[in-house]
Amino acid sequence: MQSRKVLVLGTGKSGICAARQILSLGGQVILYDSNKELDKVKVLKNFNKKDKISVVVGDLNLSDLIQVDLAVISPGISLDKPFVKLIKSANIPIWGEIELAYHFAKGRLAAVTGTNGKTTTVSLIGEILKTTYDDTHVCGNIGNPYTADALDTREDSATILEVSSFQLETVMDFHPHVSCITNITPDHLDRHKTMKNYAKAKETIAQNQTEEDFVVLNYEDPELRKFGKRKTLKPKVIWFSSSQPLKEGFYYTEPEIHYVHDGVDEVLLNVHDTNLLGAHNYENIMCAIAVCMNMDVPMESIIAAVKSFKPVEHRIEFVRERNGVRYYNDSKGTNPDAAIKALLAMPGPTILIGGGYDKEIPFDDWCKLFKGRVKYLVLIGQTRNLIADCAKKYGFTNVMFAEDMDEAVKDCAAYADAGDYVLLSPACASWGMFPNFEERGRIFKECVMAL
Numbered sequence: 168m169q170s171r172k173v174l175v176l177g178t179g180k181s182g183i184c185a186a187r188q189i190l191s192l193g194g195q196v197i198l199y200d201s202n203k204e205l206d207k208v209k210v211l212k213n214f215n216k217k218d219k220i221s222v223v224v225g226d227l228n229l230s231d232l233i234q235v236d237l238a239v240i241s242p243g244i245s246l247d248k249p250f251v252k253l254i255k256s257a258n259i260p261i262w263g264e265i266e267l268a269y270h271f272a273k274g275r276l277a278a279v280t281g282t283n284g285k286t287t288t289v290s291l292i293g294e295i296l297k298t299t300y301d302d303t304h305v306c307g308n309i310g311n312p313y314t315a316d317a318l319d320t321r322e323d324s325a326t327i328l329e330v331s332s333f334q335l336e337t338v339m340d341f342h343p344h345v346s347c348i349t350n351i352t353p354d355h356l357d358r359h360k361t362m363k364n365y366a367k368a369k370e371t372i373a374q375n376q377t378e379e380d381f382v383v384l385n386y387e388d389p390e391l392r393k394f395g396k397r398k399t400l401k402p403k404v405i406w407f408s409s410s411q412p413l414k415e416g417f418y419y420t421e422p423e424i425h426y427v428h429d430g431v432d433e434v435l436l437n438v439h440d441t442n443l444l445g446a447h448n449y450e451n452i453m454c455a456i457a458v459c460m461n462m463d464v465p466m467e468s469i470i471a472a473v474k475s476f477k478p479v480e481h482r483i484e485f486v487r488e489r490n491g492v493r494y495y496n497d498s499k500g501t502n503p504d505a506a507i508k509a510l511l512a513m514p515g516p517t518i519l520i521g522g523g524y525d526k527e528i529p530f531d532d533w534c535k536l537f538k539g540r541v542k543y544l545v546l547i548g549q550t551r552n553l554i555a556d557c558a559k560k561y562g563f564t565n566v567m568f569a570e571d572m573d574e575a576v577k578d579c580a581a582y583a584d585a586g587d588y589v590l591l592s593p594a595c596a597s598w599g600m601f602p603n604f605e606e607r608g609r610i611f612k613e614c615v616m617a618l
Contacts, residue, residue: 169192169193169194170193170194170195171189171194171195171236171237172194172195172196172197172234172235172236172237173189173194173195173196173197173235173236173237173238173239174196174197174199174231174232174235174237174238174239174254174259175189175196175197175198175199175238175239175241176199176200176238176239176240176241176244176250176251177199177200177240177241177243177244178198178199178200178205178210178222179241179243180312181241181242181243181264181312181314182198182200182239182241182264183213184264184312184314184315185239185241185264185267185268185312185314186198186213186214186220187213187214187314187315188267188268188271188314188315188317188318189239189267190214190218190219190220191318192271192318194219195219195220196218196219196220196221197220197221197222197223197231197235198210198220198221198222198223199222199223199224199227199231199250200222200223200224201224201225201226201227201248201250202224202225203224203225203226204224205222205224207222207224210222226250227250227253227254229253229257232253232254232257232259235257235259236259237259237260237261237262238254238259238260238261238262239261239262239263239264239266239267240261240262240263240264240337241264242263242264242308242331242333242334242336243333246261246336246337261337262337262339263334263335263336263337263338264312264313264314264334265307265313265328265330265334265338265341266337266338266339266340266341267314267317268312268313268314268316268317269313269317269340269341269342270340271317271318272313272316272317272318272320272326273320273321273322273324274302274320274321274322274323274324274325274326275300275324275325275326275344275462276325276326276328276342276343276344277292277325277326277327277328277343277344277345277346277347277458277462278307278327278328278329278330278341278343278345278346278347278372279292279327279328279329279330279346279347279348279349279454279458280329280330280331280332280335280346280347280348280349280369280372281347281348281349281350281351281369281385282349282350282351282352282369282502282504282505283349283350283352283447283502283504283505283508284349284350284447284448284450284451284454285308285309285329285330285331285349286309286329286479286482286499287443287448287451287478287479287482288347288349288451288454288455288458289305289307289309289327289328289329290305290309290476290479291451291452291455291472291473291476292305292327292454292455292458292459293305293327294472294475294476295455295459295464295468295469295472295473296325296327296459296462296464297472298464298468298469298471298472299325299462299463299464299465299468300323300324300325301323302320302321302323302324302325303324303325303326303327304316304319304320304324304325304326304327305326305327306326306327306328306329307328307329307330307331307334308328308329308330308331308334309329313326313328325462327458328343330372332365332368332369333368335368335369335371335372336368336371338371338372338374338375340375341375342375342376342380343372343376343380344380344381344461344462345380345381345382345383345458345461345462346372346373346376346380346381346382346383346402347382347383347384347454347457347458348369348370348372348373348382348383348384348385348388348391348394349385349450349451349454350385350388350391350450350504351365351366351369351388351390351391352502352504366390366394370394373400373401373402376401376402377401377402378401378402378403379402380401380402380403381402381403381404381405381457381458381461382395382400382402382403382404382405383405383407383454383457383458384404384405384406384407385406385407385408385450386406386407386408386411386413386416387408387409387410387411405417405457405461407450407453407454407457409446409447409449409450409453412425412427412432413427414427415427415428416457417435417453417456417457418453419438419446419449419450419453421438422437422438422439423435423436423437423438424436424438424449424452424453424456426456435456435466435470436470436473436474438452440474441473441474441476442475442476442477442478443476443478444478444483444512445483445508445509445511445512446508446511446512447508447511447512448478448483448512452473455469455473456469456470456473479499480496480605480608481496481497481498481499481604481605481608482497482499482500483495483496483497483509483512483592484496484497484608486611486612486615486616487615487616489580489615489618490583490585491584491585491586491587492580492583492584492585492586492587492588492589493587493588493589494588494589494590494615495509495513495588495589495590495591495592496591496608496611496612496615497509497590497591497592498591498592498593498597498604498605498607498608498611499604499608500592500593500594501523501526501593501594501595501596501597501604502526502528502594502595503528503529503530503532503533503594504532505592505594506521506533506592506593506594507532507533507536509590509592510533510536510540510541510590510592511536513540513588513590514588515586515587515588516540516541516542516584516586516587516588517540517541517542517587517588517589517590518541518542518543518544518545518579518582518583518587518588518589518590519537519541519543519544519545519590519592520545520546520547520569520572520575520576520579520589520590520591520592520593520611521544521545521546521547521554521592521593521594521595522546522547522548522549522550522551522554522593522594522595523547523548523549523550523593523594523595523596523597523598523599523600523601523607524548524549524550524595524596524597524598524599525549525550525553525595526595526596529557530550530553530554530557530558530594531557531560531561533594534554534557534558534560534561534563535561537558537561537563538561538562538563541563541565542565542582542583542587543565543566543567543578543579543582544558544563544565544566544567545567545568545569545575545578545579546566546567546568546569547568547569547570547571547572547575547593547600548593548595548599548600549595549599550595551568554594555568571600572600572607572610572611572614573610573614575614576589576611576614576615576618577614577618580618589615591607591608591611593607
């Protein structure tokens with residue numbers, strides 16, 4: 168990378184960290200953002216004055232690409248953007264941020280993708296790896312870019328990455344020793360256009376793996392079952408199931424997780440000895456066990472870490488109990504499938520807060536579950552009318568609209584009785600009302616604590 172001129176697309180956290188990695192390796196950077204109103208001076212405050220970096224905003228021209236050797240694209244930028252096509256026309260290679268990091272990272276690498284369950288699974292894997300590896304890195308789409316950690320890794324390091332479909336669109340040589348796909352259900356169709364494209368992006372995580380590697384797959388996911396049986400798939404497949412016993416792999420049957428291997432059916436743990444709630448979380452546990460076992464963590468260390476693990480923030484996170492009503496923050500439930508899992512995890516009558524940015528995903532499967540489970544549905548954001556109409560289609564009419572999170576929480580508190588559950592699980596992205604799902608969840612918790 169030394170002396171190379173690299174164009175970094177995007178000035179968010181991912182772009183800043185990629186630029187810093189390139190600069191620390193002796194390269195020079197052109198940092199580009201299509202927002203012509205962007206404050207260049209503010210962007211440059213992320214770097215040292217001696218750094219060889221310039222900032223270009225607004226339109227990208229061919230003249231900006233003179234002597235550029237490589238482009239690094241942030242995952243939030245669509246490959247269909249005109250400036251990306253301009254870069255391709257100039258025959259400049261385009262890497263993703265995780266590809267850049269991978270080329271300079273050391274040690275053992277595991278990576279997890281999937282529509283839902285990634286964050287909990289990756290966080291749990293990180294805690295397990297720490298029991299065996301003194302230098303453990305938890306990064307990727309979970310919040311800390313891979314480029315922020317790559318140069319700090321050592322030969323004896325272990326890294327676990329949460330990888331999104333956006334990041335996987337641009338992988339070339341990226342090669343984890345253990346990969347995992349938790350599930351594939353409709354999401355991000357506004358970008359990928361079709362489920363076929365979306366599934367193909369997810370499955371790219373295993374494209375460079377060899378016969379010496381491992382891929383952990385959900386046996387109950389129809390797409391993944393087909394993928395796992397492809398003759399072109401090289402890594403050893405490790406299956407897990409939350410619905411049925413398997414002849415080989417991991418399965419959950421209330422209340423235990425089993426590991427079947429070498430003709431032996433071994434009970435690993437009772438799920439009620441963990442702090443996680445719901446069958447989807449038991450799938451996450453099985454994923455984590457399978458990954459860490461193949462990262463050479465002893466099983467006794469794995470089980471101990473699973474039992475002590477606490478749920479991650481914004482994913483069916485318990486907030487408080489007030490007047491016999493328990494409040495849960497599932498702001499990370501940004502698509503219907505995630506929201507379904509959260510609703511099914513609630514042990515009793517639920518007052519549900521939903522709605523947000525429209526990712527063009529149907530809400531039918533979610534709304535079908537409301538009757539008999541949801542007492543009241545409080546809707547916010549751009550999709551509230553769409554969700555209300557869908558709910559009514561399936562005979563559910565206890566629907567209220569709220570203008571903001573404070574009003575939604577107060578409505579829930581007013582209609583909740585002792586023994587009820589209030590759940591924020593929007594089934595939508597946060598954009599439009601909130602900058603991200605973390606901010607949405609934080610405001611929900613503040614509103615709940617203020618009751």
